[in-house]
Amino acid sequence: MSVQERKQRERADRERLIVATARELAEQQGWDAVTTRRLAERIEYSQPVLYSHFRGKREIIGAVALEGAAEMAAAVRAATSAADGPRARVTALARAYLDYAERNPAVYDAMFQLDGGLAFAHEDTPEPLKDAFAALLESLGEVAGDGVHPGLFTETFWAALHGLATLTRAGRLPPEHAEWRVELLVDRLALV
Amino acid sequence: MSVQERKQRERADRERLIVATARELAEQQGWDAVTTRRLAERIEYSQPVLYSHFRGKREIIGAVALEGAAEMAAAVRAATSAADGPRARVTALARAYLDYAERNPAVYDAMFQLDGGLAFAHEDTPEPLKDAFAALLESLGEVAGDGVHPGLFTETFWAALHGLATLTRAGRLPPEHAEWRVELLVDRLALV
DNA sequence: TCGATTGTCTAGCAGTGCTAGGATCAAGTC
DNA sequence: GACTTGATCCTAGCACTGCTAGACAATCGA
Numbered sequence: 001m002s003v004q005e006r007k008q009r010e011r012a013d014r015e016r017l018i019v020a021t022a023r024e025l026a027e028q029q030g031w032d033a034v035t036t037r038r039l040a041e042r043i044e045y046s047q048p049v050l051y052s053h054f055r056g057k058r059e060i061i062g063a064v065a066l067e068g069a070a071e072m073a074a075a076v077r078a079a080t081s082a083a084d085g086p087r088a089r090v091t092a093l094a095r096a097y098l099d100y101a102e103r104n105p106a107v108y109d110a111m112f113q114l115d116g117g118l119a120f121a122h123e124d125t126p127e128p129l130k131d132a133f134a135a136l137l138e139s140l141g142e143v144a145g146d147g148v149h150p151g152l153f154t155e156t157f158w159a160a161l162h163g164l165a166t167l168t169r170a171g172r173l174p175p176e177h178a179e180w181r182v183e184l185l186v187d188r189l190a191l192v
Numbered sequence: 193m194s195v196q197e198r199k200q201r202e203r204a205d206r207e208r209l210i211v212a213t214a215r216e217l218a219e220q221q222g223w224d225a226v227t228t229r230r231l232a233e234r235i236e237y238s239q240p241v242l243y244s245h246f247r248g249k250r251e252i253i254g255a256v257a258l259e260g261a262a263e264m265a266a267a268v269r270a271a272t273s274a275a276d277g278p279r280a281r282v283t284a285l286a287r288a289y290l291d292y293a294e295r296n297p298a299v300y301d302a303m304f305q306l307d308g309g310l311a312f313a314h315e316d317t318p319e320p321l322k323d324a325f326a327a328l329l330e331s332l333g334e335v336a337g338d339g340v341h342p343g344l345f346t347e348t349f350w351a352a353l354h355g356l357a358t359l360t361r362a363g364r365l366p367p368e369h370a371e372w373r374v375e376l377l378v379d380r381l382a383l384v
Numbered sequence: 385t386c387g388a389t390t391g392t393c394t395a396g397c398a399g400t401g402c403t404a405g406g407a408t409c410a411a412g413t414c
Numbered sequence: 415g416a417c418t419t420g421a422t423c424c425t426a427g428c429a430c431t432g433c434t435a436g437a438c439a440a441t442c443g444a
Contacts, residue, residue: 007421036401046424048403057401112364113305121366148376155365156356156373163355164348172304173347174313181348184340188380199390228432238393240434249432389442400431408423414416 015053017043019063026064026106031114034060055117062116068107069128072100073135080139089139090190094161094182097136101165108169112162133158145191160185207245209235211255218256218298223306226252247309254308260299261320264292265327272331281331282382286353286374289328293357300361304354325350337383352377 021042025034036057040047054060079096080089101108110116119125133154140157141150164181167173173181213234217226228249232239246252271288272281293300302308311317325346332349333342356373359365365373 035399037399047401048425049423051402052422112359112362120362120364152369152372153376155359156352156376159355159359159365159373160348160352160377161355162359163351163353166358167304167347167351167354170304170312172312173351177344180341180344181351184345184348185352227430229430239432240394241392243433244391386444387442388444389440391438391440393436393438395434395436397434398432401429403428404426406423406425409421411418411420413418 011053014043014045014049018050018053018060019067022060023064023067023107023110026110027104031061031106031109058115058117061110061114062118064107065110065114065116065118066126066128068104068111069126069132071104071107072097072111073128073132075100076132076135077138080135086139086142087186087190087192090143091182091186093136093139094186097161098165098178098182102169105169108165113166140190143190143192157185157189160189203245206235206237206241210242210245210252211259214252215256215259215299215302218302219296223253223298223301250307250309253302253306254310256299257302257306257308257310258318258320260296260303261318261324263296263299264289264303265320265324267292268324268327269330272327278331278334279378279382279384282335283374283378285328285331286378289353290357290370290374294361297361300357305358332382335382335384349377349381352381 018039022034022039025039025042034057036047036050039060040050043049050060054063076093076096079092083089083092118129120129136158137150137154140154144150144153164173164178164185168175168178210231214226214231217231217234226249228239228242231252232242235241242252246255268285268288271284275281275284310321312321328350329342329346332346336342336345356365356370356377360367360370
């Protein structure tokens with residue numbers, strides 16, 4: 001009983017170690033550097049151990065993505081709850097979102113750029129992803145405007161933020177005046 | 193003289209063949225399937241021939257991206273020039289952009305998702321990329337609104353379109369009501 | 385016709401994700 | 415305490431990747 005429990009606990013610990021190490025390595029050197037060999041070496045186990053926890057590299061990326069979704073939801077909620085009024089909430093949301101993407105590029109990629117084998121916009125979407133969207137919806141829904149579906153509005157606003165985040169980081173948009181673009185987005189899209 | 197010219201022409205032809213084949217293969221089976229071996233086999237030459245034209249796979253992706261940028265610029269201009277009035281032009285632009293992204297996913301990836309080794313938002317940005325941005329600017333600049341920098345407005349609008357394009361295609365946004373999101377974007381962002 | 389140059393291919397390197405099969409070690413039983 | 419059993423882990427290897435060195439053949443200028 002207790003032996004089995006200890007083993008399960010150790011296994012869960014190791015799984016967390018794998019995810020945390022993959023994330024760390026990805027943030028340090030990019031996802032290309034996260035090879036199964038290097039990852040195995042860092043956690044001080046052999047390669048096949050990874051496959052006893054995850055189906056493959058894709059699933060490890062997925063695990064990092066879920067972790068990121070939970071963090072981002074928390075970051076967004078923290079920012080919006082500290083703001084007064086719908087307008088300020090939306091601005092805070094946008095800044096928190098872009099800030100998270102900038103500070104955690106590898107995690108952001110795991111969530112939205114790479115294939116982590118996760119279902120999106122679907123009934124069997126993992127809870128953290130649904131909740132992250134819900135966090136956006138909470139503040140964006142109230143500025144959608146009359147007759148505009150809150151969900152669709154949130155999706156559109158989110159897409160705009162996503163575009164800014166990815167194009168900026170990929171060097172497609174100059175880093176200057178980033179703040180200005182955010183203001184424009186909030187000014188125009190959010191109905192006060 | 194004439195012999196040398198013929199050789200140069202043949203070389204240029206082969207280079208076009210490489211790019212066209214890479215693009216075709218990428219659209220058929222995704223960029224992951226575009227391996228140097230498979231590409232070499234399709235053009236009926238050995239692998240090293242590819243490296244006598246391009247520095248590596250990345251540069252081939254870059255070549256496809258440039259081709260795509262020129263096409264997209266043309267598509268956008270064709271759509272906007274057929275529309276009457278600023279508002280209609282912006283709608284046409286948005287639809288043309290998203291339509292191109294949807295019909296040519298691999299080319300779109302080469303342009304904006306993958307690393308093609310191209311410089312963006314920079315003085316030594318290749319001409320087709322600058323021109324594609326110019327094509328957007330032509331119609332978007334006129335609806336930026338007073339006191340709003342046309343370039344920054346175009347960047348922001350473009351980012352929103354890019355977000356819609358990528359999130360939709362990656363399955364992050366449900367394909368339904370896509371048209372509705374475009375309308376919302378145009379309605380709110382463009383000042384009539 | 386002969387050397388030189390250009391063009392092309394074969395073969396190979398180091399790396400990738402992933403897995404089959406054997407070794408090892410701990411748990412439970414007599 | 416010795417033994418079997420079963421889980422756990424690692425070594426070694428597969429088929430693939432991007433890329434390149436060196437051998438070979440075709441073509442050119444003299």
